Amino acid sequence: MGEPTISAQILRHVANCVELTGHSAAGLLDRIAVSRDLLEDPEGLIPLAHFLSFFEDAAALLRNPHFGLHAGRLSGSDSLGPLSFLFLSAPTLRTAFASFTRYLSTMQQAARNQFDDEGGWATFSYGVLDQSLTRRRQDAEYSISAMFSLARQFTGGEIELREVRFEHERVGDYARYRDHFGCDVFFEQDCNAFTMEGRFLDLRGRVLSSSLHPILEDHLRRKAGEALAGSYAHRVKALIAAAPLDAPPCVADTADRLGLSVPTLHRRLRAEGTGWRELLQDHRMVAASRLLRESRRSISAIALAVGYSESASFIRSFARHFGQPPHRFRNGGTGTETKSAAGLRTDGAQSG
Incomplete structure (x- = not known):
């Protein structure tokens, strides 16, 4: 069985965040044998283990234990390849989460990605499924932070979170997490997730035209069909x-x-x-x-x-x-x- 992979385009955003601090990402990319050309390739793939290592090594280089949170805050329409555009072009926030979770597998393998809308509450959860990949804290904090950032962009900042949960133990001051998400944050939980009131799900997008959404969904649906082979x-x-x-x-x-x-x-x-x-x-x-x-x-x-x-x-x-x-x-x-x-x-x- 081959090792799980992730789209090189997702790494591009993380590498750009490193360089926004004034540091070069070249050494980190060399360490995992990834060229700048590959980062621009829409079909380029890299081992998921290399992506996770890049993230952890970048945090160490920058001496920033919260690098993942900060990179997530900077997420925008091109940070997750076509998935970002799919999310931001959805007609409602409910559709944005549902379609994103349906097609994440086209960009990243071995990931748990779920959206639940029950009892007046909505929960998005994410996690790396391959239990042998242990260097994963930065990725978890980035992924939850990035989804929160995309949801805030989609709604023009109208949403508020009820709580955030992480699988890992806390690193650094709790106040960093509390201030970042604006809600209670819990650690050593069963999954990485955030929960918000269901009333936010009917909010309509304010970034991209919803006419783009079916076009992007059709493209990703074909890719998902190809990924079922194995x-x-x-x-x-x-x-x-x-x-x-x-x-x-x-x-x-x-x-x-x-x-x-x-x-x-x-x-x-x-x-x-x-x-x-x-x-x-x-x-x-x-x-x-x-x-x-x-x-x-x-x-x-x-x-x-x-x-x-x-x-x-x-x-x-x-x-x-x-x-x-x-x-x-x-x-x-x-x-x-x-x-x-x-x-x-x-x-x-x-x-x-």
């Missing part, structure tokens, strides 16, 4: 990753989503050198390893977060998978690790 293992992995960690899909539902019987799905996966249980278990274990290294949650809390009803079975499964128990892994043990978990690191964040 191995069955890759497609199963994407369906597993899209579900909550503590409520993974069952094999029957997954086979149904793919238009296959359960025996046929098992045969297809075996032909590709893997299996249903292997894919599910690897996803849960890599997620657990990330939480162990990047958070201060207890082992019992992590066991529940990745779908185990009690700690003992989680500890046994983790030890079989990584060759060492969870507490030793968290403390930097030297036991055998799977390739997918190699290189995990701790960001040294504070809890909120």
Whole structure:
């Protein structure tokens, strides 16, 4: 299975934000082997891992732990390629969020991207699904900040957020986050998200003509159809990753989503050198390893977060998978690790 990718055009905005500070982005681009020409290529793709690393390295270069928030605030009509234009040309804010979440996969793979409109409240959520990609805080804060910025541009600044949630621990002063979003901000949550009152969703756009929206949607619909191709293992992995960690899909539902019987799905996966249980278990274990290294949650809390009803079975499964128990892994043990978990690191964040 190939590694997940992201449109090079999305990196272009981040690189431009670096240069707005008076620093050159050339060294950072060289580090991930990306040329300026690629940033201007509408079809250019780069590994998602390289994009995440660029963001974290840029924050370190600028000595700005909140670089992602600030880059998000500067998001405009060209910051997310055609997705920005799609959002800003929608007839209403409700349509803007719905269409954006429907087509993000055309620009970025391995991302959870959801919009819920229920009970008088609306929530946009985002997250990187590949649990082996651990350098992701700047991207999470950028993505939530950028969507808030686009929504404010769309409505002429009329919307207000009720709350913001982030998966990671807090870094720096809480007031930075509170002032940026103008609402309560919570950390170490199940997803990266913001919530606002549903009444804002009927607001009409003030930036681009809504006549552009069906044209852009048709273009992205064709791209989305092309993106559905791929191995069955890759497609199963994407369906597993899209579900909550503590409520993974069952094999029957997954086979149904793919238009296959359960025996046929098992045969297809075996032909590709893997299996249903292997894919599910690897996803849960890599997620657990990330939480162990990047958070201060207890082992019992992590066991529940990745779908185990009690700690003992989680500890046994983790030890079989990584060759060492969870507490030793968290403390930097030297036991055998799977390739997918190699290189995990701790960001040294504070809890909120």
